Amino acid sequence: MKYEKISTYSYNLHVIKTKKFKTVTVKINFKRKLSKEEITYRNMIVNMLCESTAEYPTKRLMSIATEDLYELYYKGMTYMSGKYSVLGFDVTFLNEEYTEKGMMDKSIKFLADLIFKPNVEKKGHKTVFNLENFKLAYNLLKDNIIASKEDPDSYSRIRMLENMEPNSYTSYRSCGYIEDLEKVDSEKLYNYYKSILTNDIIDIFVIGNVNERHIVKTIDEAFSKIKTLKKPSDSHFIRPKKVRFRPKTVKEKQKINQSKLVLGYKIDKMSDFELRYVLNVYSYILGGGPDSKLFKTVREENSLCYSISSVGQPLNSILTINAGIDKNNFKKTLLLIKKEVSNMKKGKFSDEDIIKAKITYINSLKELEDSPQSLLSLYAGIEYLKSDDIKERFNKINKVTHSDVIKLASKIHLDTIYLLEGEANEKA
Numbered sequence: 001m002k003y004e005k006i007s008t009y010s011y012n013l014h015v016i017k018t019k020k021f022k023t024v025t026v027k028i029n030f031k032r033k034l035s036k037e038e039i040t041y042r043n044m045i046v047n048m049l050c051e052s053t054a055e056y057p058t059k060r061l062m063s064i065a066t067e068d069l070y071e072l073y074y075k076g077m078t079y080m081s082g083k084y085s086v087l088g089f090d091v092t093f094l095n096e097e098y099t100e101k102g103m104m105d106k107s108i109k110f111l112a113d114l115i116f117k118p119n120v121e122k123k124g125h126k127t128v129f130n131l132e133n134f135k136l137a138y139n140l141l142k143d144n145i146i147a148s149k150e151d152p153d154s155y156s157r158i159r160m161l162e163n164m165e166p167n168s169y170t171s172y173r174s175c176g177y178i179e180d181l182e183k184v185d186s187e188k189l190y191n192y193y194k195s196i197l198t199n200d201i202i203d204i205f206v207i208g209n210v211n212e213r214h215i216v217k218t219i220d221e222a223f224s225k226i227k228t229l230k231k232p233s234d235s236h237f238i239r240p241k242k243v244r245f246r247p248k249t250v251k252e253k254q255k256i257n258q259s260k261l262v263l264g265y266k267i268d269k270m271s272d273f274e275l276r277y278v279l280n281v282y283s284y285i286l287g288g289g290p291d292s293k294l295f296k297t298v299r300e301e302n303s304l305c306y307s308i309s310s311v312g313q314p315l316n317s318i319l320t321i322n323a324g325i326d327k328n329n330f331k332k333t334l335l336l337i338k339k340e341v342s343n344m345k346k347g348k349f350s351d352e353d354i355i356k357a358k359i360t361y362i363n364s365l366k367e368l369e370d371s372p373q374s375l376l377s378l379y380a381g382i383e384y385l386k387s388d389d390i391k392e393r394f395n396k397i398n399k400v401t402h403s404d405v406i407k408l409a410s411k412i413h414l415d416t417i418y419l420l421e422g423e424a425n426e427k428a
Contacts, residue, residue, distance in 0.1 A: 001016060001018040002016070002017040002018075003015070003017075004017075005383075006216060007230075008220075009229070009230060010202060010226045010227060010228045010229070010230055011204055011226055011228075011230065012203045012204070012230070013203075013204045013205075013206070013216065013219055014203065014204065014205045014206070014379055014383065015206045015207075015210065015212055015215060015216070016205070016206065016207040016208075016375060016376075016379060017208075017209065017210060017212060018209065018375075021095075021207070021208055021209070022094060022095055022097075022098055023092050023093060023094055023095060023372060024092070024093055024094075024095055024104060024107075024206065024209070024210060025091070025092045025205075025206070025208060025372045025373065025376060026090060026107075026108055026111055026205070026206050026219075027088055027089070027090035027204070027205040027206075027376055028089055028090070028111070028115065028202065028204045028223070029086050029087070029088045029202065029203045029204075029380065030087045030088070030196050030197075030200035030202055031081075031085070031086045031200055031201040031203070031233070031384070032084065032085060032196075032199065032200045032201065033083060033084060033085070033234075034083055034084055034085045034169050034172060035085075036167075036172050036177075037180060039078075039080075039085065039172060039173070039174065039175075039176045039177070040141070040176030040180035040181050041180075041189065041192045042078045042087050042196075043078050043141050043144075043176045044137055044138070044141055044176075044184060044189055045087065045189065045193055045196065046076035046077060046078055046087065046089075047076075047136075047137035047138075047140050047141055048118065048129055048133065048137040048189065048193075049076060049114055049115060049118055049193075050074070050075065050076045050089075050114070051119070051133045051136055051137050052118075052119040052130065053113050053114055053117050053118060053119055054113070054117040054118065054120070055113060055117065057119050057130065057133075065110065066110075069103065069106060069107050070094045070098075070099045071094075072091055072092070072093040072107050072110060073091065073093070074089070074090065074092075074110070074111065074114065075089070075090060076088065076089045078174070079174065080169070080172065080174050081236050081315065081385075082169065082235075082237050082238050082315040082316065083169055083234065083235070083236055083237075083238060084233075084236050084384070087200070089111060089114060089115055090111070090376075091107055091108070091110060091111040091114075092372065095208060104210070104215075104218065105218050105222075108218055108219065108222045111222070112222040112225075116197075116223075116225045118190075119133055123186075123187065127190060128185075128187045128189075128190050129186040129189055130186075131186055134185075134186040134189070138184070141176060141181060142181060144175050145173075145175050145176055145177070145178055145181065148173070148175045152254065152256050152258070152260050152420055153322070153324075155254075155260075155420065156260035156262050156322075156418060156420040157320065157322065159250070159252065159262075159418055159420070160250075160262040160263075160264050160320070160416055160418035161264065161318075163248060163250045163418060164248075164318075164415055164416040165241065168238075168241070169316070170318065197225070197226070197228070198227075198228055200228070201230070201233055202226060202228065203380070203383060204219060204223065205376050205379060206219070207372045207375055207376055208372070233384070236315055236384055236385055237314075237315055237385075238315065238316045238317060239269075239317055240266040240267070240268060240317050240318075243266050243268050243415065244413070244415050244416075247414045247415055247417050248415065248416045248417065249416075249417040249418075250416065250419070251419045251421055252418075252419070252420055252421065253420075253421045253422075253423070254420055254423075255422075255423055256422040256423070257422050258324045258325070258326070258422055259324070259325050259326065259327040259330070259419060259420060259421050259422040260322070260323075260324060260325075260420040261305075261321075261324075261325050261330065261333060261334070261417075261418070261419050261420075262320060262321070262322050262418045262419075262420075263320065263321040263334075263337060263414060263417055263418075264318060264319075264320055264414075264416040264418070265318065265319040265320070265321070265341075265413060265414050266317060266318060266412075266413050266415045267279070267317045267318065267319060267408075267411050267412050268317075268411045268413065269411060270314075270317060270411060273404075274407075274408050274411075275314040275317070276314060276387070276388070276396070277393075277396050277397050277399075277400050278400050278404045278405060278407075278408045279312040279314055279319070279408065280361050281357040281358065281361070281397075281400045281404075281405055282312065282319075282344065282405050282409060282412075283310050283312035284356070284357035284360055284361070285344070285354070285356075285405070286321075286340065286341070286344055287308060287310030287311075287321060288309070288360065289360070291353075291356060292309075292310070293340045293343065293344070293349065294308045294309070294310060294321065294323075294337065294340055295308055295309075297336055297339075297340055298323065298340075302332070304325060304326075304329045304332060304333045304336065305323045305324055305325045305329070305333060306324035306325070307322075307323065307324045308321070308322070308323040308324075309322055310322075315385075321337055326422075327419075327421045327422055330419055334417065338414070341409075341414070344405070344406075344412075345409040345410055346406075347406045349405070351402060354400065354402060358397055358398060358400065361397050362394060362397065365390055365393055365394065368390065369390070378390070
């Protein structure tokens with residue numbers, strides 16, 4: 001596998017040349033600082049552009065076009081990355097070796113048209129998105145926002161973060177907000193779309209068995225409409241503003257059988273090594289699987305929960321513990337969780353626990369190499385987060401020691417206790 005980064009006036013092109021896959025994937029990312037009010041707009045842009053283009057104004061015509069390109073697959077997405085919002089579009093298609101000459105250029109042109117030739121119409125003297133497709137995109141996003149509120153697991157995690165630090169980057173809902181959606185119209189959305197093309201930081205990623213010189217030329221021609229001045233990027237990482245001496249407790253009721261307990265911990269002054277490697281080991285030992293401390297103590301030994309896990313969020317300097325419980329077991333479950341977190345600070349875990357955590361991490365790294373999308377995410381992390389490459393990750397995870405985990409444990413502080421309380425009582 002060979003990686004090359006080509007810098008242009010407007011964007012960075014990242015080419016990952018590999019013979020491992022029969023496909024080629026091209027991905028373009030648009031990145032800007034997170035704004036709560038813009039999250040809904042960015043989700044709408046993805047829905048809108050993936051619904052139709054000027055050349056293919058209906059979903060059916062889009063499907064026919066992808067069939068003609070040997071079942072080309074395309075998608076759009078948005079995600080929050082610390083302080084930034086990333087909006088991405090990509091296409092995956094068979095290498096020309098398995099189709100016919102010229103198909104790569106046609107496939108990349110499809111992606112370029114998806115982005116730069118949207119389905120628009122005139123409204124007086126103004127250009128707006130096609131109203132019929134706007135309604136489809138609008139209703140799709142509305143359904144997604146409603147669904148996120150109706151899913152107890154998703155809702156409880158969102159509400160814990162909103163209570164932990166209101167109006168912060170970490171409190172924003174990635175799906176968007178109904179109140180913001182109701183303010184969007186086709187003209188405002190089109191104007192926002194134009195601001196993305198002229199103001200966002202742009203990176204293009206290509207992975208597959210490609211000719212580097214040819215792919216650079218093809219990308220340059222297909223994306224010639226990008227005329228933005230390339231901007232520097234700040235760090236994505238969020239450091240906690242303050243750490244509470246006493247955790248905040250919040251309870252809400254909902255008509256569900258199983259209550260959802262979410263604990264939010266802030267992690268103070270992590271080193272780069274701690275947030276990238278030690279946190280992975282700590283989180284796995286505490287609540288990363290059936291061998292974890294929380295699973296054994298809270299579920300197996302005391303039968304207090306239906307599920308329990310811990311997840312480290314290094315970008316946000318947060319660790320969360322999620323548990324599905326009976327509402328009457330709240331106090332006892334909380335007590336046992338606190339005890340296990342305290343035991344981590346006291347070093348009450350074995351070298352075998354650390355070895356298992358490292359093996360799990362290393363196996364997940366090996367799996368990255370089996371998927372084009374995972375490799376693209378890896379190289380996006382190298383570009384955006386200054387992450388290490390796979391080889392360096394192997395080396396550094398193996399350097400994590402027992403004392404490293406204890407040192408990190410002392411920096412982890414319980415900030416927010418959130419309980420989404422169900423109405424029924426059940427036995428675990």
